[in-house]
Amino acid sequence: MLRELFLLFTCMAWVEFAIHFSPWIKNISQNVEIYTPTTFQYPVSLNTYNGEHTRLLQNLQRSSGKWDSTHPRHRLLTALHGYTCYKDKSLAEVDKWRNLYKNVPKRQRTLLESTIHYTRKINTIEHLLDTNAKLSRSMVDYGLSFYNISQSELDEFIKESESQQRSADRTSVSQGMKHFVRDWADEGHEERQQSFGCILNSLAQMPRTKERPLRVLLPGSGLGRLAHEVDKLGGFDVTMNEWSAYMNLAYRYVSSLSVPNSVQFHPYIDWWSHHATTDDLQRSITFPDEVIHPSSVLLVEGDFTTVFAEHTGLYDIIVTLFFIDTARNLITYLETIHRLLRPGGRWVNLGPLLYGTAPFVQLSLDEIVALSASMGFEFQETDPAIGNVTLSGLPVRGLEVAYGRNGRGLNKNAYQAQYWEAVKR
Numbered sequence: 001m002l003r004e005l006f007l008l009f010t011c012m013a014w015v016e017f018a019i020h021f022s023p024w025i026k027n028i029s030q031n032v033e034i035y036t037p038t039t040f041q042y043p044v045s046l047n048t049y050n051g052e053h054t055r056l057l058q059n060l061q062r063s064s065g066k067w068d069s070t071h072p073r074h075r076l077l078t079a080l081h082g083y084t085c086y087k088d089k090s091l092a093e094v095d096k097w098r099n100l101y102k103n104v105p106k107r108q109r110t111l112l113e114s115t116i117h118y119t120r121k122i123n124t125i126e127h128l129l130d131t132n133a134k135l136s137r138s139m140v141d142y143g144l145s146f147y148n149i150s151q152s153e154l155d156e157f158i159k160e161s162e163s164q165q166r167s168a169d170r171t172s173v174s175q176g177m178k179h180f181v182r183d184w185a186d187e188g189h190e191e192r193q194q195s196f197g198c199i200l201n202s203l204a205q206m207p208r209t210k211e212r213p214l215r216v217l218l219p220g221s222g223l224g225r226l227a228h229e230v231d232k233l234g235g236f237d238v239t240m241n242e243w244s245a246y247m248n249l250a251y252r253y254v255s256s257l258s259v260p261n262s263v264q265f266h267p268y269i270d271w272w273s274h275h276a277t278t279d280d281l282q283r284s285i286t287f288p289d290e291v292i293h294p295s296s297v298l299l300v301e302g303d304f305t306t307v308f309a310e311h312t313g314l315y316d317i318i319v320t321l322f323f324i325d326t327a328r329n330l331i332t333y334l335e336t337i338h339r340l341l342r343p344g345g346r347w348v349n350l351g352p353l354l355y356g357t358a359p360f361v362q363l364s365l366d367e368i369v370a371l372s373a374s375m376g377f378e379f380q381e382t383d384p385a386i387g388n389v390t391l392s393g394l395p396v397r398g399l400e401v402a403y404g405r406n407g408r409g410l411n412k413n414a415y416q417a418q419y420w421e422a423v424k425r
């Protein structure tokens with residue numbers, strides 16, 4: 001009943017919007033959707049999967065742009081370096097734990113060994129690392145072929161990096177791999193439900209036809225599950241965008257898999273806090289829970305604020321999930337969202353305000369709403385079932401969602417994420 005009410009509500013809000021401002025008119029009496037052409041024209045067409053791959057490979061050429069650490073090929077090689085060194089880096093960490101254990105007086109160690117077999121635990125973890133290392137090796141292998149990079153070029157890059165004391169980044173690698181759980185494992189199902197539910201319900205209600213699908217853009221899409229869920233709704237032309245080469249390597253790898261749950265790894269062995277049992281700590285996760293067709297969603301790699309220079313007014317919908325707070329310059333993000341939407345297009349947001357390192361500005365929710373409104377976004381009423389209004393008088397709703405949570409962990413970190421929909425005027 002609640003769900004019916006919910007759907008009716010979002011449907012009505014959207015239809016009202018459609019009649020006044022959109023070229024899309026839903027013929028409610030027939031329950032069919034009719035595209036009513038207006039003077040509005042899409043400026044350019046979206047790229048195809050193959051076209052995008054060609055563009056990407058060209059972009060990755062050393063000769064395109066200045067060769068420094070911000071060059072896309074440099075960033076990709078840095079991530080490949082990271083995944084290549086996963087095993088060595090992790091073994092070094094285990095060695096550190098083994099050495100720390102030596103500080104425990106012998107009498108206490110004897111007790112630990114006879115009761116909980118601590119040395120055996122360390123050895124087991126070390127052994128399980130092999131499985132993860134095999135996965136990271138497969139990711140590198142697939143990446144090399146997808147991006148047309150030779151092993152010798154990577155070897156050369158690694159040699160040079162290490163000689164300049166640029167060591168592999170273990171955290172980004174571990175984060176990239178943990179996202180397999182959030183996006184592509186059964187274990188991430190509940191977490192995905194929490195975040196995706198309100199977004200997908202809203203999009204599902206938007207009037208559209210197969211002939212004239214709505215164009216959706218998802219910047220900062222991580223491993224792309226939400227983008228593929230939107231695609232599954234039908235009637236959407238989905239583009240996702242991600243800047244991190246660590247994430248993109250992981251996504252390219254997932255989209256290459258053709259057998260469900262064919263890959264397994266141990267996502268939790270690198271952090272020993274918050275485990276109820278050592279079995280939990282050591283357990284394996286399989287993925288992907290679903291096989292995807294890589295070309296069903298277009299991934300455009302690069303910085304959201306610059307790669308879509310030619311896509312002004314191209315999108316009907318932009319969905320930002322756990323994204324806007326990643327900005328160095330939040331105002332540039334808002335301007336980019338506004339520019340890329342067509343007039344009457346809709347921005348759907350869900351996420352916290354967790355500012356990263358050295359953002360130029362750090363705004364509170366009320367400030368973001370005020371700023372967005374002044375830039376030409378009109379905030380819309382949304383379904384009360386999504387969550388309570390956070391600030392009275394503002395149609396922004398809060399809901400508790402987890403991000404990258406270990407479902408069996410003893411910690412329960414969650415965000416009071418903020419949901420809103422705003423229409424570009």
Ligand SMILES: C[S@@+](CC[C@H](N)C(=O)[O-])C[C@H]1O[C@@H](n2cnc3c(N)ncnc32)[C@H](O)[C@@H]1O
Pocket residue numbers: 182219220221222223241242243244247302303304305321322323326327
């Ligand atoms: C907190 S994660 C969220 C990922 C995904 N939306 C999810 O919910 O799982 C934010 C993502 O935004 C990406 N990102 C940060 N700045 C970006 C930019 N300028 N352009 C595109 N992606 C960016 C990061 O690499 C990261 O993957």
Ligand SMILES: *[C@@H]1O[C@H](CO)[C@@H](O)[C@H](O)[C@H]1NC(C)=O
Pocket residue numbers: 025027028029030034
């Ligand atoms: C909607 O359907 C009704 C009944 O078939 C029809 O009379 C009407 O013209 C349609 N409206 C539009 C906008 O096409």
Ligand SMILES: *[C@@H]1O[C@H](CO)[C@@H](O)[C@H](O)[C@H]1NC(C)=O
Pocket residue numbers: 057148
């Ligand atoms: C792949 O790289 C090789 C050598 O670096 C180059 O000759 C070839 O044209 C590239 N292929 C594509 C499809 O870009």
Ligand SMILES: *[C@@H]1O[C@H](CO)[C@@H](O)[C@H](O)[C@H]1NC(C)=O
Pocket residue numbers: 386387388399
């Ligand atoms: C909304 O607020 C009511 C009353 O304060 C509270 O009982 C309820 O749990 C809240 N709902 C959510 C989803 O936070």
